Amino acid sequence: MAVETERKFLVNGERWRCDATAAALKQGYISDDSKVAVRVRIAGERAFLTVKGAKSGISRLEYEYAIPLADAEELLAQLCQRPIIEKTRYTLDYRGLEWVVDEFAGDNAGLVVAEVELDREDQVFERPDWAGEEVTDDPRYLNTNLAKHPYRTWASR
Amino acid sequence: MAVETERKFLVNGERWRCDATAAALKQGYISDDSKVAVRVRIAGERAFLTVKGAKSGISRLEYEYAIPLADAEELLAQLCQRPIIEKTRYTLDYRGLEWVVDEFAGDNAGLVVAEVELDREDQVFERPDWAGEEVTDDPRYLNTNLAKHPYRTWASR
Numbered sequence: 001m002a003v004e005t006e007r008k009f010l011v012n013g014e015r016w017r018c019d020a021t022a023a024a025l026k027q028g029y030i031s032d033d034s035k036v037a038v039r040v041r042i043a044g045e046r047a048f049l050t051v052k053g054a055k056s057g058i059s060r061l062e063y064e065y066a067i068p069l070a071d072a073e074e075l076l077a078q079l080c081q082r083p084i085i086e087k088t089r090y091t092l093d094y095r096g097l098e099w100v101v102d103e104f105a106g107d108n109a110g111l112v113v114a115e116v117e118l119d120r121e122d123q124v125f126e127r128p129d130w131a132g133e134e135v136t137d138d139p140r141y142l143n144t145n146l147a148k149h150p151y152r153t154w155a156s157r
Numbered sequence: 158m159a160v161e162t163e164r165k166f167l168v169n170g171e172r173w174r175c176d177a178t179a180a181a182l183k184q185g186y187i188s189d190d191s192k193v194a195v196r197v198r199i200a201g202e203r204a205f206l207t208v209k210g211a212k213s214g215i216s217r218l219e220y221e222y223a224i225p226l227a228d229a230e231e232l233l234a235q236l237c238q239r240p241i242i243e244k245t246r247y248t249l250d251y252r253g254l255e256w257v258v259d260e261f262a263g264d265n266a267g268l269v270v271a272e273v274e275l276d277r278e279d280q281v282f283e284r285p286d287w288a289g290e291e292v293t294d295d296p297r298y299l300n301t302n303l304a305k306h307p308y309r310t311w312a313s314r
Contacts, residue, residue, distance in 0.1 A: 030195060030208060031188035036236045038187060038195050051187060053236050063228050071220050078218060079193045079210050
């Protein structure tokens with residue numbers, strides 16, 4: 001079993017950029033209901049099919065499998081819901097933990113979100129000063145919801 | 158791209174059994190809407206995650222990936238819709254083509270269906286005499302529908 005435990009924050013400023021490694025991500029959802037989401041993701045030349053269970057607290061079941069890039073391109077083009085999410089994922093180390101910062105493009109341009117994956121829900125960690133408001137429990141920031149209700153369409157942001 | 162082209166028949170009698178190889182299958186659906194189904198299948202000690210597009214004629218897109226058996230057992234137990242389909246799959250050669258005969262158990266006990274996979278929709282093939290009524294276009298026999306409306310619940314059968 002793989003359990004994913006993440007906390008998510010809006011990002012302030014640009015100071016996180018200097019130490020980060022960037023990768024272009026493109027992803028879409030084959031399905032996403034209240035119980036489970038099935039995601040196709042292309043990260044550079046690699047591709048993945050991921051099954052994610054519903055959140056329980058800040059954790060959720062996650063199963064990820066590498067698949068051929070050509071399959072992922074067909075799945076995104078033919079079987080995934082629209083729009084496809086495009087973002088640049090920056091990865092950086094902060095005080096011993098790996099953070100990812102997602103800078104969205106397309107219909108979600110303007111949105112920059114930071115995530116840190118934890119070993120357990122009550123884990124104590126140092127929060128960088130560029131990590132602003134916590135949005136772990138705000139469903140609008142789920143990628144499944146950003147596909148259906150992109151950031152650019154939000155009335156107040 | 159993988160395109161699956163199948164024709165499906167109800168099975169008469171028992172003559173097909175003598176030449177067949179049997180394997181126990183257990184499968185469930187993570188999602189199945191009108192456009193796409195995501196299936197988890199355990200076949201003996203092997204397990205697969207499969208994405209199937211909607212049918213177009215008698216063909217459909219299909220992408221299948223081997224996954225760890227332990228993952229498949231968790232996915233069936235935790236993230237698949239109920240009931241799980243259980244069946245014995247018999248594989249046999251008939252005049253140069255591979256046929257599979259699925260004998261269902263559990264809520265679909267009593268149902269025996271034969272399928273042959275073709276290279277193209279108009280392919281000519283020899284039909285064994287134990288292959289009865291063709292049900293290729295009858296949606297009740299889709300495994301996704303047999304999960305929701307099992308054979309035992311059908312009013313007229």
